[in-house]
Amino acid sequence: MLDPIARLRRFNRAVTREVGVLDTSFLGRGRPLGAARVLQLVQAEGTDVALIRDRLALDSGLMSRFLRSLEREGLITTATDPADRRRRIARLTPRGQEEMAAYDSIGRDRAARLIARARSRAGEVVAAMDLIATLLNRDQLAIRPADPDSPEALACLQAYFDELVARVPAAQAGMFSLPDPQSDSYRPPKGRFLIAWSDDLPVGCVSLRPLDGTVAEVKRLWVHDSARGQGLARRLMTAIEDEAKAMGVGLLKLDTNSALTEALALYRATGWTATAPYTGTPADTWLEKAL
Amino acid sequence: MLDPIARLRRFNRAVTREVGVLDTSFLGRGRPLGAARVLQLVQAEGTDVALIRDRLALDSGLMSRFLRSLEREGLITTATDPADRRRRIARLTPRGQEEMAAYDSIGRDRAARLIARARSRAGEVVAAMDLIATLLNRDQLAIRPADPDSPEALACLQAYFDELVARVPAAQAGMFSLPDPQSDSYRPPKGRFLIAWSDDLPVGCVSLRPLDGTVAEVKRLWVHDSARGQGLARRLMTAIEDEAKAMGVGLLKLDTNSALTEALALYRATGWTATAPYTGTPADTWLEKAL
DNA sequence: CAAGAGACCTGACTATAGTCAACCAATATG
DNA sequence: CATATTGGTTGACTATAGTCAGGTCTCTTG
Missing domain, CATH: 1.10.10.10 (Winged helix-like DNA-binding domain superfamily/Winged helix DNA-binding domain)
Structure with a gap:
């Protein structure tokens, strides 16, 4: 037994x-x-x-x-x-x-x-x-656009920030703030906020905001602990890249920290390459990908 | 949600x-x-x-x-x-x-x-x-005597040894051995081996072996990770003490290691007191209890 | 040893889950 | 634009789970 x-x-x-x-x-x-x-x-x-x-x-x-x-x-x-x-x-x-x-x-x-x-x-x-x-529920997992101010989106962000604080040495608790409800950076038509749902639990998110011209930035890729190890991050990245393509974005950028090894491995494996730093702490790695 | x-x-x-x-x-x-x-x-x-x-x-x-x-x-x-x-x-x-x-x-x-x-x-x-x-299954949890050579008993012991190795600095993997099938130390009428069952999964054990005269030793108190934090160790100790009493044992002893803090706290809380060392490494604490 | 309780069996019954086929209406597709 | 597909509805049906009361042994207890 x-x-x-x-x-x-x-x-x-x-x-x-x-x-x-x-x-x-x-x-x-x-x-x-x-x-x-x-x-x-x-x-x-x-x-x-x-x-x-x-x-x-x-x-x-x-x-x-x-x-x-x-x-x-x-x-x-x-x-x-x-x-x-x-x-x-x-x-x-x-x-x-x-x-x-x-x-x-x-x-x-x-x-x-x-x-x-x-x-x-x-x-x-x-x-x-x-x-x-x-x-x-794995077969029922669905990625859907969401309002960046919805309670679920805010919960995803909070979990994401908590994890950064726990895993990235340079990150401090006060460093991150929830998005300004007035801002339309992450909302269509300028940006996007995607949530991955397992039944009614949000188990992942990713977002896109405009930088300038046809350049946009991917931010806040997060996967709930219960959903890790099943390729969800990759699905989220594919989804957000597809959204970006559909919006006419030509170049994507992102910043991350080398302590987030799985994320970094994913980016490297999916065609992202090094680019010039464009943000500060706690980021220490900057990548870009042409669409 | x-x-x-x-x-x-x-x-x-x-x-x-x-x-x-x-x-x-x-x-x-x-x-x-x-x-x-x-x-x-x-x-x-x-x-x-x-x-x-x-x-x-x-x-x-x-x-x-x-x-x-x-x-x-x-x-x-x-x-x-x-x-x-x-x-x-x-x-x-x-x-x-x-x-x-x-x-x-x-x-x-x-x-x-x-x-x-x-x-x-x-x-x-x-x-x-x-x-x-x-x-x-908590309500169905049952403590029953078992043969110390049954596969379930051996599995309990293996888990117990693994945990000692993981938690007690002085413990080494080669230090422990499964009981000799010939031995009758842990078998009635001289000793006892109790297993706590949750449905058909063994989730805890404790055993008793004779020392000399009316002195006996409690050994191998172990609780499966899934059953911790619910007072099972206490129930196992009560059960083995009752068995000892019924067998006419007058004094119980046990040895343990100070790294096993919850076990030690339990012993202290249930009337065990310090006694002279009677075994060696990896034990560093010796207790007794009169019945 | 009588009375009560426990473990099991049986018959009679009800409620619910689930299946299947036929059908309608709306939409997608070549 | 005919045809297939999809989403939903309805009727007729079956199978299964579950309940309850009454009965037979058997054991326990005062």
Whole structure:
């Protein structure tokens, strides 16, 4: 019972039972699990039905039935997507939002109990869950443009800065600041901010801002710890280079620090070459790439 | 989407889907999931039915039905437990063993695929699964006597030695050896070897061997990384002290090293006091406790 | 040794998940 | 512009999980 297979099986058993317990506690709200799972993915602002179906890996007939039953309960409304009138968008009603809040509090209780059990190791447990969930969700990983002021973008940046401080000797905590909400440097049409999503957790980002003329700068390439070692940084760089190309940028630059060895190796491997310094500390390496 | 609750929920989603995929791949063997789950817990040597029911958290009626259906298929046989004739013991038939091997290979495939995805981080992923499974199984944790030569006991000892080498400066890799299979020091009636089980993973051990007269020595207190921080070491010590008491031991001794700070803190907190040195390197601290 | 409790079995039942095929409407494609 | 594809809906169906009560042994306990 010491090989990885047996341990994976043990993990499956534990988690299957846990999911069962979760089911029955959710069932306390008088709604079958399938419908409850769907409900929890419907957002107040409206969520694409296909997206939910995809995430839960549901049959389209079954999905449709869940939606009807939630509609009958008055928790959601569905409407056709104006952009593509085959698609449907589900939206929470006020009653649905109340119901969601109730589920949220059940989930909060369970999470709190689990975290309490983990005691001093709560952080480790959350990291372990992130790692496994990211691994299992790998096929669903999606890179999408985001607003540089969205909470998720700011969280990515904060994580990025924290890592710089931890890894780059020359970097100090006060050295970095979140972007000015007024600034449009990282926003189309001048710039870009891309986030990589694993389900609803942002696990990576990269951004682009204009320098002058057709020269732009790639900044803030970051990958969440749970998603490292799977080529995400490369995918992010490819994505941002494609964006730059589409915007008509002719030359990309970036600055980095030699302590960030994996990043540096990636740049070298993808055609970036040395260029003249154009920024100061904590950068100590400057690269460019013609598109 | 950055708080622990949302992340727990994401984890649940990912894992529920994964379990679903596992289900359907197991269903390929033409047997409903419930029965397959039961079958996988039946061992060739025979397993207590109540134990299986407990691990899977099944209703007794449902469990009974699964057993009947597996019996009809000729995969298992059940017999009453001679020790308590209310209980039943399920045993794999040769055909059942073949079937198990088939499940094993499905599991092996899936595990291999998952590990392959994790690439360089396979070890981390397994550790993460252990941590979560141990946490979820916490209520089922059981301390049971074991044979000191069983593979599980040897694995515990190896892990224990590895940790000593890693943490105690004075300890060298060649310094420790697995117990002589002939020796009866750690076996009743003279000694004891206890293992703490989380499902079928050994997550801790402790042992007792006679010194002279009514003096005995506690040795090899070890807790798996995934089970630390939850008071298991204390439970193991209590268990071994109870065993010693029941055996008529009047005084316990142990040796340890001051680098093992948590262990030392535990001993101090549970009534152990300094005693004269009675062993050599790598020990540097000697304690005793009257029972 | 009687009473109660525990482990298991069986029958009867319900609820839920999931499948499949036929169908409609909108969009993409050669 | 005909045709294929996609997203979704509905009805009919099956399989499975799970619940509950009543029953039979067997063991434990006062």
